[in-house]
Amino acid sequence: MSGKRSQQGRKSIAVYPGSFDPVTFGHLDIIRRAAKQFDRLIVAVLNNISKKPLFTVEERTALLREVTRDLPNVEVDSFRDLLVNYMRSKNAEIILRGIRSVTDFEYELQLASTNRQLDEGIETIFMMTNPKYSYLSSSIVKEIASFGGNVSDLVPPAVEAALRAKYAQGEDVVKLTAPPRKKAGTKSVE
Numbered sequence: 001m002s003g004k005r006s007q008q009g010r011k012s013i014a015v016y017p018g019s020f021d022p023v024t025f026g027h028l029d030i031i032r033r034a035a036k037q038f039d040r041l042i043v044a045v046l047n048n049i050s051k052k053p054l055f056t057v058e059e060r061t062a063l064l065r066e067v068t069r070d071l072p073n074v075e076v077d078s079f080r081d082l083l084v085n086y087m088r089s090k091n092a093e094i095i096l097r098g099i100r101s102v103t104d105f106e107y108e109l110q111l112a113s114t115n116r117q118l119d120e121g122i123e124t125i126f127m128m129t130n131p132k133y134s135y136l137s138s139s140i141v142k143e144i145a146s147f148g149g150n151v152s153d154l155v156p157p158a159v160e161a162a163l164r165a166k167y168a169q170g171e172d173v174v175k176l177t178a179p180p181r182k183k184a185g186t187k188s189v190e
Contacts, residue, residue, distance in 0.1 A: 011039035011040060012037075012038045012039045012040070012094065013038065013039065013040045013041075013042065013090060013091060013092040013093065013094065014034060014037075014038040014040070014041050014042070014092060014094040014095070014096045014125070015041075015042045015044050015083075015086070015087055015090060015092045015094070015095055015096065016030065016031060016034060016041060016042070016043050016044065016095075016096040016097075016098075017044045017045075017046055017079075017083055017086075017095065017097075018043075018044075018045070018046060019045070019046050019048055019051060019053060019060075019138070020043070020045055020060050020063075020064060020138070021051075021053040021054055021055055021060060021138050021142075022054070022055055022060065022063060022138055022141060022142070022155060022159045022162065022163065023060070023063055023064050023067060023138075023155070023156070023159055024133070024136050024137070024138060024141055024154055024155050024159075025133055025136065025153075025154060025155060025156070026098065026100070026129055026130070026133035026136040026137075027098070028067055028068075028156065029129065029130045029133055030096070030098040030127055030129065031043060031068060031071070031074060032071065033127065034096050034127060035071045035073055035074050038073070038094070038096075039073060040073050040075065041071075041073060041074045041075070041096070042074075042075045042076075042077055042090055042092065043064055043068065043074060043075070043076045043077070044076075044077050044078065044079050044086060045057055045060045045061050045064065045076070045077070045078040045079075046078070046079065046080075047078055047079065047080035049080075054142055054166060055162070055166070057078045059162065060078075061076050061077070061078050063158060063159055063162060064076040066156075066158045067156045067158060067159065077090075082118070083095065083115060084115055084118045084119040084122055087119070087122050088119070092122075093121060093122055093123060094122070094123055094124075094125055095112070095115060095122060095123070095124040095125070096124075096125055096127060097111075097112070097124060097125070097126050097127070098126075098127055098128075098129050099126045099127065099128050099129065100129045100133070100134045100135075100136075100137075101134065105126070108124070108126060111124075112124035112126075136154060140154075141154050141155055141163070142163075145163040145164070145166075145167055146167055148167070151163060
């Protein structure tokens with residue numbers, strides 16, 4: 001490690017927060033590139049109570065640890081608090097966010113401005129995704145996997161296996177819930 005230091009001589013610590021449900025090659029690309037830029041990168045899994053995740057926080061952190069085990073300066077953790085509070089608890093001053101599109105930027109700019117309002121000592125750095133992953137999202141991966149589609153080009157092998165196992169258990173499998181269509185000329189009895 002090159003020992004990148006901030007102006008004050010401290011080690012640079014960045015936090016890459018997200019739901020990572022599941023981690024994709026797009027996430028992993030950002031993690032690998034960021035690991036070269038900071039002394040310590042904390043990949044922080046958000047325990048977002050407003051979302052219904054496919055994988056538990058524990059499963060997501062375990063998958064992230066598995067796919068980043070070759071990166072010695074990457075730590076995987078989870079949190080359930082305001083991001084700025086978590087940042088303070090880790091003595092981190094940099095939030096890292098991946099950007100795929102202009103739409104992502106508009107949303108991320110709002111979050112960055114809010115975090116800056118809450119704590120002026122915390123900076124947000126945006127990293128553009130590799131163009132080959134610009135379409136990729138965890139939601140797309142889950143949808144493809146739920147229908148038994150091939151996700152091997154989208155997620156690491158450990159994640160692919162975990163997706164297969166989840167959907168084999170029947171968890172969150174996409175089901176058609178629309179009622180059957182009425183035949184033309186028939187009356188509905190309700």
